[in-house]
Amino acid sequence: MWQQRLRRADLHQKIMPAEQAVQYIKAGMTVGMSGFTRAGDSKAIPVALAAKSATQGPLNLTLYTGASLGNNSDGLMAESGVLARRAPFQVDADMRRSINEGKVLFYDQHLSELAEHLRAEPGYPIDVAVIEAIAITEEGHIVPSTSVGNSATFVSQAKKIIIELNTAMPAGLEGYHDVYLPKTRPGREPIPLTDVSQRLGTQAIAVDPERIVAIVLTDTLDSPSTATPPDAETQAIAKHIVSFLEGEVAAGRLTESLLPLQVGIGSIANAVTQGLVESNFKDLTMYSEVLQDSAFHLLESGQLKFASASSITVTAPMMEHFFANLDHYRDRVVLRPQEISNHPEIVRRLGIIAINAALEFDLYGNVNSTHVSGTKMMNGIGGSGDFARNAHLSIFVTKSLAKGGAISRVVPMVSHVDHCEHDVDILVTDQGLADLRGLAPRERAALIIENCVHPNYRAALADYFERACARGGHTPHLLEEALSWHQRFEDQGDMRQKEVALS
């Protein structure tokens, strides 16, 4: 079966087991691996690297990817000494622990930017690129699988390339990809994209086959999505957003087809997209980084006309459905490099409606997307910053409570800022929505207290705000109390003051 996929005969001799292919990856090297939101990641090389590290000593690699990997590859590599440094994103529990213990040095980066940083380096800053493919063309070019991510950049910037040819992925994925990258500076031209469905590049990643040093055959599917189905709170969030967007249409600021939607990854984002299925919007488009189950529901309901992304991350049943209907979706879905799916130039030009999840937000609209209690890394900023800064509407969503009510997601001051007040238009919790556009900080605080915070924390937040205002300032705060809710949670396991907790 792999013979039909490896269409350039002189590359047949490069086929070898993963255990042999990792000879090209030596201690201290910089490696770029395919994979974005658990889709299209390398399946065999991480396992072989862990084995090599276990027998030959720590490899201490610098590892770049598109975004998160599946198959617990990140955890396996972190735990076995494969990695010294990691960028730009991860979601693995074991990797997270290593990062927070300072064992793996993590560089958390806007997902559109890694490609620029690599392109700015002279020579080949990547020693080895490891790229999952569904086929290799007659020219030796690489056809990616369920994500494009940074793969095209890694291939162009790598001294050597290892391809994982995955025969578990359907050959029919060929044609879904549109590979286009900006050129070096100076003299770079505009990215000519003006419509979400437009194709700019090639169906495969061009490469000089001389740099392909190994081809490893695999037949494992992506790890399925871990997004949970909508619940009462996430459905409430979705309803608030639909209702707000209906208001924008009524006010003449949007049409019934809105503007292209970007929706982050995870259960809340999935629920928000799902909520659009019950709306009256028509001819919607999506210009996002990842397509979850809900995007396919919206394509099926007919409301979504076209979806552009960098990866497809769905549940096992949806993956089966998608693979069985590749021709059905072929003219309505395109996968692009993450530099293009997330590019500020395009986000601003198209006027995207960006919906991303917050870990917490504060009285004045600052958003923390990454750090638990200001110190412990959760996943990373991902693409949220690529979208929020330049979006037509920058919407952040979170449940109002966490840990059974011990945590309020709305706090006096966020313990870490990923999205500052200047980049946040709309905040939504299950309690309601605050439209912060054009408002001064004191006005935002009043709206957020009224609409977003959970009733269990409302009085305490209003009290903080009132006492802070008495002290004055454009953005009133009580510095000695600003982070006290987080401190209380760290000390006592509950943000509520004792007397409040008892009530």
Add this chain to the structure above:
Amino acid sequence: MWQQRLRRADLHQKIMPAEQAVQYIKAGMTVGMSGFTRAGDSKAIPVALAAKSATQGPLNLTLYTGASLGNNSDGLMAESGVLARRAPFQVDADMRRSINEGKVLFYDQHLSELAEHLRAEPGYPIDVAVIEAIAITEEGHIVPSTSVGNSATFVSQAKKIIIELNTAMPAGLEGYHDVYLPKTRPGREPIPLTDVSQRLGTQAIAVDPERIVAIVLTDTLDSPSTATPPDAETQAIAKHIVSFLEGEVAAGRLTESLLPLQVGIGSIANAVTQGLVESNFKDLTMYSEVLQDSAFHLLESGQLKFASASSITVTAPMMEHFFANLDHYRDRVVLRPQEISNHPEIVRRLGIIAINAALEFDLYGNVNSTHVSGTKMMNGIGGSGDFARNAHLSIFVTKSLAKGGAISRVVPMVSHVDHCEHDVDILVTDQGLADLRGLAPRERAALIIENCVHPNYRAALADYFERACARGGHTPHLLEEALSWHQRFEDQGDMRQKEVALS
């Protein structure tokens, strides 16, 4: 003399004194005024509005501008009840007090974004635009003076237009402007700029003359720049930057002409640009929002080939020199709308080297540009966010100390975040430079302590970092102490602990 400037005869009848022109500005209206970094602002209408407000009661206007106004107009309007709401930037001491007392509601915004927000509104969201001009063409189109700012947007979005025709400004400024604005969405095309010197639009702001309701004659120059000459600390900062850029050239990451420079407004920024005069860089270009004295020095030294900006804000002698040599500079300077001078699409495409001033930064590279002690507004974020997020290099500069040493500009945790860790590549003080690219937070902290903090605060910052690391986390902090330096300054007027202050 004004007769030659007002080249459309049927507009002569619209000439009237400012006191009469303000009849069109009524209580509660939204007004858009020209003016960017004290350049090209309306000179007569603010005074007339203050008088009207004093006699007829508070006007409570919403006032938009390009950026800051000169002539204490902002203070005068704030103090006299002219303003209820203000965006997107200001630098006036009296206005600042009104904002911090909550009397004027200030919406602090990225300077490239106000135009998008207004364009997204249906109808004419501006009631009256007040625009300084050096001439009105035969078609009735408006030729701006020393800034373009948001003037073209205000004109296109305003029901009525008042023009201040300023005969103190030389007629020879005509031809310096390039007026181009993005179109509405969907269907917007790429901004075709690929070189800093490229012209995209027209020399004047097109307008239907029917909407011009008044023309007021003025003859007052702009308020001169308040930037102070370079001192020992700002010269040290400039040297660190020049030396760093030389290293980038040596490493093959930049050529001797670097990439287009953006330099913020103020004394430090002016000194940094001045420092380039003594460098060996050649054929430099500038794609900035404002040109200060140093930009003209660099044009004169021959190192700067071309400068694009939205305004010219210089000292009185430099203004005199510039006005006397308009033909000499004509093919080396262009003034654009601030949406274009600051546009993320262009910043990313050109790969700008962005140098902006920080109020303070922290151990991990987060930058506060706006809030004193996390609460009191200084000026606003200005264009720094437009540039920093998408720059090839995002550099932030500050003196290591302020208030005679009572304030360290390098703190454990900034009290407000305008530029998060993801948007900051390089930090510079008089003490040295920290290159944070690709580093994890703990590595950044070590470099910042070593290179940037003043020796008087180094031990205390190192002690904080060490104790925070012992507690763990990707970004180690002691929440109960994170803002204690600011608290100490608020309580005791000095960030140093007593025993340290005595040493």
